[in-house]
Amino acid sequence: MEPPIKDTAQTPASPYTRVAVLGAGSWGTALATVIARNGHDVALWARRPDQAQAINETRQNADYLDGLSLPARITATSDLAVALDDAQAVLLVTPSSTLRAMCQAIAPHIPDLIPLALACKGVEKRTGLLLSEVVSDELPGHTVGAVSGPTFARETALDHPTAATVAFPFSYADRLSPDRSPAARMALTLSGGGFRPYVSDDLVxxxxxxxxxxxxxxxxxxxxxxxxxxxxxxxxxxxxxxxxxxxxxxxxxxxxxxxxxxxxxxxxxxxxxxxxxxxxxxxxxxxxxxxxxxxxxxxxxxxxxxxxxxxxxxxxxxxxxxxxxxxxxxxxxxxxxxxxxxxxxxxxxxxxxxxxxxxxxxxxxxxxxxxxxxx
The missing domain is CATH 1.10.1040.10 (N-(1-d-carboxylethyl)-l-norvaline Dehydrogenase; domain 2)
Structure with a gap:
């Protein structure tokens, strides 16, 4: 007997409720703030242990967004394994020149198949690869997308009205149920307050x-x-x-x-x-x-x-x-x-x-x- 077909028509689209943001510069901190302000848990990875400690103790990132209070749902760490533990999605917010090395560093720790969204921009030197291709090279099996748009970090963190594009390639299943695609779920995760995402399937x-x-x-x-x-x-x-x-x-x-x-x-x-x-x-x-x-x-x-x-x-x-x-x-x-x-x-x-x-x-x-x- 064939198993019953699951009816997904009534299954609501859902945001990612635990996100790892890798990069505690101004833009990584701003994105972490948006996600945490929307009620989701964020593990914010900082390269320096002293920076992670200061963020947790003062609820500020004085090095990059001085004077802005960070939501309680943000937990900073300098340990990649801790940042990625139980993450449902990852935002990569590292300089484009260090992206490949970052992917190699997280490979042993990243949960299987979770989506990765780039919040850095560029083309890899020497190879000429788009950054999504760099990630796919190093972390095969993960869906790779990007968050991009006219977004100054401080204004975003201050919740000024801001719009951006969330782009992921759409599989056949995504086209059948676009509201449950990684692009839509990431957009839902970021949606709230002044932050308004738009969804795209044109990652290139x-x-x-x-x-x-x-x-x-x-x-x-x-x-x-x-x-x-x-x-x-x-x-x-x-x-x-x-x-x-x-x-x-x-x-x-x-x-x-x-x-x-x-x-x-x-x-x-x-x-x-x-x-x-x-x-x-x-x-x-x-x-x-x-x-x-x-x-x-x-x-x-x-x-x-x-x-x-x-x-x-x-x-x-x-x-x-x-x-x-x-x-x-x-x-x-x-x-x-x-x-x-x-x-x-x-x-x-x-x-x-x-x-x-x-x-x-x-x-x-x-x-x-x-x-x-x-x-």
Whole structure:
């Protein structure tokens, strides 16, 4: 006799009630705060034992979000085994350059088959892999997604109205019951107060938007720091979105994803304020500050600086022109003069804006941009 078919129609979608957040920087702490504020238990992994102890004792993360009280449901630890014990889902909030090492470190401890969501952005250097591919390489059998969007950490932690995209690939079963997919369950976990997630099945498009926007933000910062204003920033944002679209579609993503929160939304935010480390780095470079002296000489990780190399390498590999990213890469990593590099960017052959219109001719009057002008 065949077993009865379980009727799932009346089974409500449910959030993940115990989540491990790996990374106790500003964004990891903000995400942990959102989840805990929604009534779920969070194990927040910090690299340093003293930081974990301080969070538990003071209910603050003074190193990254000073002055903000953390919910009681957050428990910090520097022990990966403890953080992952009984976790139903994991948020990876580590720098993109250390993601593979992190996956290797958690492999012995992670519960079988639980979903992993990336809250870091980039393309792996040397391999050209999207970060979801890095995770799948090291942790096969786990569904891998991403949380991405226009989200400054402090504003998110303060519960300002904020929207983001939760993207996971959808299996056949997920399409039959989308509200019980990992994407929907993670969105439910994050939903509450001012935090509003949207669900996507286009993980590639979301990841490309997150990786490329940091590089474009450095370009905007350079031009702003050099004395240019809103016309220039708007042009870089708009043409930067086009570079995102071309790379996303070349890798199997969708153009419309790039026009959403994880693409255009995130890019606009990152290019609008020196609160962004990417924008801030560019601004300082545009003002003539040597790279070693930026951020007052502090060793500050800037994701767009790392991804300027990996994004342009990947674009070349798949035959996608990305002139803004190429310009940033040349300035940051190949010693190109900022004024000459951006003048060459502006003097590129004139093209049609609709990509379908195949048209290109030399710029009739290329000239050097006048850096240091008034806004």
């Amino acid at each position: 498009g979301v990841e490309v938007g997150g990786a490329v926007k940091n590089v474009i933000a450095i370009a905007c910062g350079i031009m702003s720091g050099a004395g240019f204003a809103e016309n220039t920033r708007a042009a870089l944002i708009t043409r930067g979105i086009d570079e995102m679209k071309l790379l996303a579609t070349a890798l199997g993503g969708r153009r419309e994803t790039v026009t959403g929160l994880s693409g255009a939304g995130d890019l606009t935010l990152t290019c609008s304020s020196t609160t962004s480390r990417n924008m801030s780095l560019g601004y300082q470079l545009g003002q003539g500050v040597p790279r070693p002296n930026c951020f007052e000489g502090r060793n500050t990780v800037v994701e767009g600086e790392v991804n300027a190399v990996s994004v342009t390498d990947l674009a070349r590999r798949v035959g996608v022109p990305m002139p803004i990213c190429e310009t940033v890469n040349a300035v940051l990593h190949h010693g190109a003069d900022i004024q000459e590099a951006f003048s060459a960017l502006w003097a590129r052959p004139i093209e049609a804006e609709p990509f379908a219109l195949d048209l290109s001719f030399d710029h009739p009057a290329p000239q050097t941009l006048q850096f240091g002008g008034t806004s």
